[in-house]
Amino acid sequence: xxxSEITTRLVEGVAVLYPGPYLNQLRGERxxxxxxxxxxxxxxxxVINLGETELINSIGISILxxxxxxxxxxxGKLMLSNLSSSNRxxxxxxxxxxxxxxxxTEESALxxxxxxxxxxx
Amino acid sequence: xxxxDTGRIxxxxxxxxxxxxxxxxxxxxxxxxxxxxxxxxxxxxGPTRAGKSELLRKxxxxxxxxxxxxLPSFYALKPGRLDDQSFARDFLSIFLAQFIxxxxxxxxLFALAFEPIAVVARSATADDCVFVKxxxxxxxxxxxxxxxxxxxxxxxxAPSRAAERTGLVPxxxxxxxxxxxxxxxxxxxxxxxELNRVHRExxxxxxxxxxxxxxxxxxxxxxxxxxxxxERPMAxxxxxxxxxxxALEIIRFEQVGRExxxxxxxxxxxxxxxxxxxxxxxxxxxxLKCEFFYTRAVLDSAASAGVALRTFVDFERVYSAEVxxxxxxxYLRASIRDAAPDRRSQRAALEALALLADAEEGAPIDSVIxxxxxxxxxxxxxxxxxxxxxxxNYGHRLVNASSDAMLADYVRAAxxxxxxxxxxxxxxxxxxxxxxxxxxxLMMDRYHGSFAAQLLDVxxxxxxxxxxxxxxxxxxxxxxxxxxxxxxxxxxxxxETERVTLPxxxxxxxAGGGEYEGINWRLFLxxxxxxxxxxxxxxxxxxxxxxxxxxxVDVESLGRIDDRIAAALRGRHSKAAQxxxxxxxxxxxxxxxxxxxxxxKALRSTHAQLDAMSDxxxxxxxxxxxxxxxxxxxxxxxxxxxxxxxxxxxxxxxAADFEGEAINQIKTAVIEACINAAEHGQSxxxxxxxxxxxxxxxxxxxVSNKGRIFANGNIGAVAESQATGVRGRGLNIIRALMDExxxxxxxxxxxxxxxxxLKRPEQQ
Numbered sequence: 022x023x024x025s026e027i028t029t030r031l032v033e034g035v036a037v038l039y040p041g042p043y044l045n046q047l048r049g050e051r052x053x054x055x056x057x058x059x060x061x062x063x064x065x066x067x068v069i070n071l072g073e074t075e076l077i078n079s080i081g082i083s084i085l086x087x088x089x090x091x092x093x094x095x096x097g098k099l100m101l102s103n104l105s106s107s108n109r110x111x112x113x114x115x116x117x118x119x120x121x122x123x124x125x126t127e128e129s130a131l132x133x134x135x136x137x138x139x140x141x142x
Numbered sequence: 143x144x145x146x147d148t149g150r151i152x153x154x155x156x157x158x159x160x161x162x163x164x165x166x167x168x169x170x171x172x173x174x175x176x177x178x179x180x181x182x183x184x185x186x187x188g189p190t191r192a193g194k195s196e197l198l199r200k201x202x203x204x205x206x207x208x209x210x211x212x213l214p215s216f217y218a219l220k221p222g223r224l225d226d227q228s229f230a231r232d233f234l235s236i237f238l239a240q241f242i243x244x245x246x247x248x249x250x251l252f253a254l255a256f257e258p259i260a261v262v263a264r265s266a267t268a269d270d271c272v273f274v275k276x277x278x279x280x281x282x283x284x285x286x287x288x289x290x291x292x293x294x295x296x297x298x299x300a301p302s303r304a305a306e307r308t309g310l311v312p313x314x315x316x317x318x319x320x321x322x323x324x325x326x327x328x329x330x331x332x333x334x335x336e337l338n339r340v341h342r343e344x345x346x347x348x349x350x351x352x353x354x355x356x357x358x359x360x361x362x363x364x365x366x367x368x369x370x371x372x373e374r375p376m377a378x379x380x381x382x383x384x385x386x387x388x389a390l391e392i393i394r395f396e397q398v399g400r401e402x403x404x405x406x407x408x409x410x411x412x413x414x415x416x417x418x419x420x421x422x423x424x425x426x427x428x429x430l431k432c433e434f435f436y437t438r439a440v441l442d443s444a445a446s447a448g449v450a451l452r453t454f455v456d457f458e459r460v461y462s463a464e465v466x467x468x469x470x471x472x473y474l475r476a477s478i479r480d481a482a483p484d485r486r487s488q489r490a491a492l493e494a495l496a497l498l499a500d501a502e503e504g505a506p507i508d509s510v511i512x513x514x515x516x517x518x519x520x521x522x523x524x525x526x527x528x529x530x531x532x533x534x535n536y537g538h539r540l541v542n543a544s545s546d547a548m549l550a551d552y553v554r555a556a557x558x559x560x561x562x563x564x565x566x567x568x569x570x571x572x573x574x575x576x577x578x579x580x581x582x583x584l585m586m587d588r589y590h591g592s593f594a595a596q597l598l599d600v601x602x603x604x605x606x607x608x609x610x611x612x613x614x615x616x617x618x619x620x621x622x623x624x625x626x627x628x629x630x631x632x633x634x635x636x637x638e639t640e641r642v643t644l645p646x647x648x649x650x651x652x653a654g655g656g657e658y659e660g661i662n663w664r665l666f667l668x669x670x671x672x673x674x675x676x677x678x679x680x681x682x683x684x685x686x687x688x689x690x691x692x693x694x695v696d697v698e699s700l701g702r703i704d705d706r707i708a709a710a711l712r713g714r715h716s717k718a719a720q721x722x723x724x725x726x727x728x729x730x731x732x733x734x735x736x737x738x739x740x741x742x743k744a745l746r747s748t749h750a751q752l753d754a755m756s757d758x759x760x761x762x763x764x765x766x767x768x769x770x771x772x773x774x775x776x777x778x779x780x781x782x783x784x785x786x787x788x789x790x791x792x793x794x795x796x797a798a799d800f801e802g803e804a805i806n807q808i809k810t811a812v813i814e815a816c817i818n819a820a821e822h823g824q825s826x827x828x829x830x831x832x833x834x835x836x837x838x839x840x841x842x843x844x845v846s847n848k849g850r851i852f853a854n855g856n857i858g859a860v861a862e863s864q865a866t867g868v869r870g871r872g873l874n875i876i877r878a879l880m881d882e883x884x885x886x887x888x889x890x891x892x893x894x895x896x897x898x899x900l901k902r903p904e905q906q
Contacts, residue, residue, distance in 0.1 A: 107806035
């Protein structure tokens with residue numbers, strides 16, 4: 022569980038991040054760093070796939086909110102995908118749904134953020 | 143320590159009459175027999191007529207009969223012997239007579255005290271005669287020369303000399319020591335000013351024994367002095383000497399408990415051949431307020447008149463006659479006369495006491511003084527003396543009646559006959575009608591008193607529990623539990639999900655009672671803290687009003703009670719933001735009263751709810767409240783250790799039949815609780831302690847840390863404040879995911895207790 026590396030992949034200019042099983046402060050900060058790097062490199066469309074993320078704590082959520090804000094400020098777009106029902110409930114409870122866009126799957130998120138969608142956005 | 147009735151020497155009561163004092167007797171024995179180091183002066187403090195003098199006499203008898211290392215001596219100061227020469231002569235005669243009697247194991251030698259001192263000395267044993275004669279000769283010589291100082295020094299040093307010569311430990315039991323303060327306070331006749339100076343010089347009495355203590359050496363046996371008398375003037379005797387107070391032992395002496403007193407009444411009646419019914423016995427317990435002297439007087443009076451005490455009328459007739467003109471009346475008359483020696487001041491005293499007897503909450507000093515119509519200064523002095531004798535309470539602003547109900551009765555009767563000059567009734571004592579009316583109310587008060595005791599117990603048990611909210615909401619309780627038995631209610635309350643967190647109550651104060659048109663009430667102020675956090679912002683104050691009426695409480699009566707509550711709260715410097723008012727009415731509340739209570743956001747309950755609350759709190763503290771199985775886990779405060787806790791609770795919850803979604807919720811809550819504990823705990827052991835308790839229908843998770851409290855203990859306030867910070871968010875998550883959440887204070891930290899109910903399919 023000390024493996025705090027965040028797996029990232031780029032799909033046609035869209036970055037997809039995989040926070041791992043537990044989104045806590047450590048992994049939240051890694052995501053934050055990674056997103057800043059991506060934004061600096063001109064990648065402004067980001068998907069965070071929470072499919073493997075079994076647990077999220079309040080600090081992780083706070084950092085996630087900061088990341089969403091940073092991406093929005095850079096006039097980019099961030100989407101969350103593959104939320105478990107428990108995580109969705111948590112996000113709803115904390116009013117996160119109004120801050121972040123949620124997609125069922127990584128594919129549908131990519132479809133919305135991909136090159137064809139960019140023109141729309 | 144017990145003295146057989148045949149071994150009674152100075153004591154006046156039989157063992158069956160002197161009851162419930164084992165603890166005090168043991169204290170005195172320990173005080174007398176503690177060798178070497180330790181206190182050598184003790185004050186026996188307690189209410190008047192509680193039996194302090196008898197305790198001294200019983201102690202004397204015990205040590206006299208024991209005939210061991212403690213040499214007992216009993217001396218009661220006497221009003222007529224407060225000049226230095228009389229005191230010195232009287233004290234020395236009695237001390238020597240008791241000493242000789244002790245050495246010869248012959249109490250009949252006490253009579254020697256009536257002989258001239260030179261004669262007394264001749265009766266000493268061969269071992270003692272030399273030093274006894276030396277003392278006697280020195281005294282006679284000083285008396286011949288008219289040297290009061292030398293006489294006092296000689297008398298007061300006699301116990302030390304006896305100790306020095308015999309190796310015994312003198313235990314000098316001084317009674318009525320308050321007279322000493324009175325004598326010097328009056329100032330007109332200064333015998334004890336001299337004595338006080340002698341005390342300092344001769345290292346005797348109040349200065350000497352404290353000095354001896356300060357320089358106490360283990361190899362010299364010093365006398366022990368036990369002082370008793372009226373508490374208030376006794377306290378004035380002591381100078382504000384820190385060392386002296388540090389060395390002084392205080393032996394508190396309270397009224398005996400009701401149980402002992404009831405036994406005493408029945409034993410006393412049986413001994414005197416007075417027939418006594420149970421109901422009269424109960425009435426006596428309540429009316430005579432555990433006062434032995436008054437009780438003996440009534441029983442003696444009934445016995446001598448050959449009257450049976452079968453009914454209230456029988457008892458009140460004997461009592462009223464006693465108060466008007468019997469032993470009780472004469473004793474109280476003498477007590478007043480003691481403070482008010484001349485007729486004019488007696489009248490003034492009676493005026494003041496009569497005014498107070500009917501003023502429930504005391505009277506302003508000025509109005510009492512005006513009523514007394516004495517010359518300037520005279521009234522204040524008289525009030526001071528009445529206060530010293532505990533006949534009233536003279537404060538800085540108000541004068542209050544003493545708690546002695548018999549005194550109030552005497553004052554009413556005396557006022558009628560002596561001030562108003564009303565004719566005496568042709569038959570029956572003047573108080574009788576009044577007392578009979580009161581007797582009925584007293585017994586009603588007794589019934590009410592049991593609820594007051596229950597409320598007191600309930601408030602004292604408040605300890606941050608999560609109690610069902612319906613216990614404070616009459617309507618909700620009625621709706622759910624009407625017609626159910628107490629046991630059924632007790633079982634069903636466990637299922638209540640809407641709960642309130644009680645404060646932890648540390649102090650309950652009786653704020654008095656009142657009555658108005660058939661309704662009477664008693665107020666209690668309960669002070670403590672919310673969430674076990676002892677700071678100003680968490681101070682809690684509850685005002686509980688226990689209301690007794692035959693009808694639902696109407697809004698007008700409620701208004702009067704509220705006025706009293708406001709008065710009770712005035713002058714309290716509590717930082718508690720808003721006191722919580724809790725009205726408990728026997729028959730509930732009228733619609734208008736309910737509306738008023740609800741608009742004030744106060745709580746209301748009936749006696750049935752008070753019962754249910756009592757049962758609920760008792761059940762929580764009972765051992766059978768233990769869960770079926772318990773697991774404990776201690777994790778270090780380090781990165782991601784909370785995941786271990788989450789994994790553990792997952793296994794436990796799964797085994798307890800919780801479903802996947804609920805398990806995830808529990809895991810998330812546990813993670814948040816651990817983060818909270820790690821973030822805010824400053825735990826010295828860097829650990830988080832967790833307990834998982836499983837019972838049939840729930841899992842209770844307790845996450846504790848040592849050291850400073852974590853988070854804001856007031857979880858309700860956090861949830862309501864829509865906290866946006868990380869910590870607030872964590873608590874909101876816990877609150878949202880679990881069914882019950884509350885903080886609990888522990889001795890060395892704080893615990894967060896979270897409950898999740900197992901929702902079985904049929905309940906969903």
